[in-house]
Amino acid sequence: MTALELRGAVRAYGGLRALDGLSLAVEPGEIHAIIGLNGAGKTTAMKALVGHTRLDSGEARLLGTPVAAAGPSTLSRLGFVIDQPFGYPELTVRDNIVHAARLHGLARDAATRAASSWIARLELEPWAGRRARGLSLGNRQRLGLACAAAHEPDLLILDEPTNALDPAGVLLLRDVIVAAADRGAGVLVSSHHLDEVSRIAHRITVVHAGRVVGALEPGQADLEHRFFEMVRAWDAGHRDDVLARQEAHA
Amino acid sequence: MSTALALQVATFSRSLTARLATVLLVAFPPLMSVGMVALARSADAAGPSAAKLAPYRDGPFGEIVAGLAGQVVSVVALIGVGFAVAWLVGREWADRTVGSLFALPVGRAQIARAKLLVVAAWAAACLTLAVALTAATLAVVDSASLTGAVAAQLARVWLAGLMMAALALPFAWVAVVSKGYLGAAGAIVGVTAASQILAMVGAGAWVPYIAPAMWAGAGGPEEAAAIGPASLVLAVAFAAVATWASVRAFARARLD
Known part of the structure; x- marks a missing residue:
């Protein structure tokens, strides 16, 4: 049973497709990092997983249960920080x-x-x-x-958890995430700190334009460079899509 | 439910809004009703204020106080309880705490019920104390004026206050829909103003936000007599349905 699964997720706000068929999964004991530019769809994906927003189509599962059907026994195994911490x-x-x-x-x-x-x-x-x-x-x-x-919890969802942390806080956070995974919890984390992500993640997925556009190998050197290469390559191959998104954002 | 209640009691009891509303609900009715009538009958009342106090100058002291109490309690119950419920619900958006209430084993419907229950219990306690203090103040100022009829009128004022407090709970719905307490605050002002106008044109008996106040004597003894049980049942039914709708709205809200 996967700890978390998002399959073919679509969510549009007017003309903007914030999620455009995004699929990803987190296995128990796995730290899965998602990286992407602002507006890529990372936070929207996480919000769909906890019910902040609904999906237009696609499926979201928490600990094997569809989000809409998740009851207290499933939800008591979930912890998340999205947007504003408790x-x-x-x-x-x-x-x-x-x-x-x-x-x-x-x-x-x-x-x-x-x-x-x-x-x-x-x-x-x-x-x-x-x-x-x-x-x-x-x-x-x-x-x-x-x-x-x-x-x-058996599943942790953390959206940009290092945003305001000082170096000591980042170390503490890393320990918490690694310890959670060590005891078998699945962790989905988004971050702009690619070095930090590279150190702890088992899997790094690049999210762009509301979908998964590739994966990066944890521990690789110059992760930022590889990330931007991947994003630019996708944009170059999808010029119409990029223009449509720019118009929708405007 | 106890978990949801514990959180709401903890936050509500530490809020400035709740403390200010407590003062409004408990202290205002006895001070205004007994104080205004006493002032109207004192030698110090002169000038423009004397004209405004004129209606309270004549008649049995206790009955005039009880009549004025009906007016004051009705208004402060709607406004005080309204602002309290607007804060307790709307703050989840204003302070951006609502996001953490999703995907919990304790459902948002339970959390909403706990919020309204806490406000309802607090309002009942405050209004009971306010009417008791009004009776006690009356007894201290002029013990002979606290007759059986006056006590019965104060009991009616207490009941009307509870009904107006129940009618204030649906401002939670406005707070949910407007995603904050400012919209609900505007609705409280709007309902209060509209109620004044509708009461003046004589439509009060079938307007839920006016009938209990009229029944408590806010419009005088003749208008109080014109309010039958059906008007009060309608007011209570409206409060119940709108409160249910508030819980449902909170439970189904999204953060798109």
Whole structure:
């Protein structure tokens, strides 16, 4: 059973096809990175997987179950950070993690223990009693990661999780992702930090114009160069498509 | 449900909107109703304010206070509870926290029900306290004025307040549709203004947002007598259906 599967996904906003037949999968224990330019369709794909948006056609499955049919037992095995991390500004860091863990199905005691553990793990102790509204962007991102992962999900979906993190935060995030995969969780992660992706991903898929246009080998040198070559090659072979997308964006 | 309730209690109890609305709901009715009537009858009332206070100068003190309480409680229940529910629902979009409420084992319908339940329980507590404080203040100022008839009128005011609070819950629907609390705030102002106009043209008995207020004496004893059970049942039924629609809208919202 795949941890996550998106097959032939199409989603159009007016004349713009944000997803244009995109297919990808994540196996248990696999870190699958998707990379692409802004507007490539990475976030839309992730949003379709958690129900933020609906697909016009195609299929999305979480842990073997179609998204629309996923019940509490499936959803309690999912954790994600898409767009804005979990975190109510008026609640403390600790309370946010406890509530997030409970919403993901942990009992009160287990959620409290998980909060303490993740506060230590993500080095949030100095801010544990502080309200989330006072956190820096990077610490909010750490908090969001703790809220998504404190229930030890079998599937993690992370959209640009390194955006605001400092180098220490990036290392912590990497440890969390690798540890999740080591215990068998599937991880789908999008990132603009190609070096970081190259270090930890088992599979790197290039998404462009709402579809998969190729794959890159993790650990290769000069990943950025190879990425742009792939994107330019696709654009050169699909000039009409590129023009239509530019008009739709305008 | 307990998980969803715990989160809503935690966020609502720490919100500035809830604290301000609590003050409005609890303190305003006794201060306004007893205070205005007492001021109207004091020697200090003079000038333009004296003309405005004139309707409260004559008649039994307790009955005038209870009548004014009906007016005040109806308005603050709609506005105070309306703003509270608008914040508790609309903040999910304004603070961009709504995205994290998708794909959870605790469904969004449960979360929406928890939000409305928390606001409803808080509103009932506040309105009960407000009417109790009005009666207590009346007893302290003039104990003889708290007659059985006045107590019965205050009980009616309390019931009308609860109905107006229930009618404020559907502003959650506006918050969902407008993806924030500003749209709902506008709707509260709009409904309040439209209610005033419809009441003036005599259409109040069959408008859900007016009937309970008229029944509580906001338009005077004659208009209160004109409100039958059917008008109140219609108001409560409207509140129930619109609240159900609010839960459904929250549960089905997308983030396109």
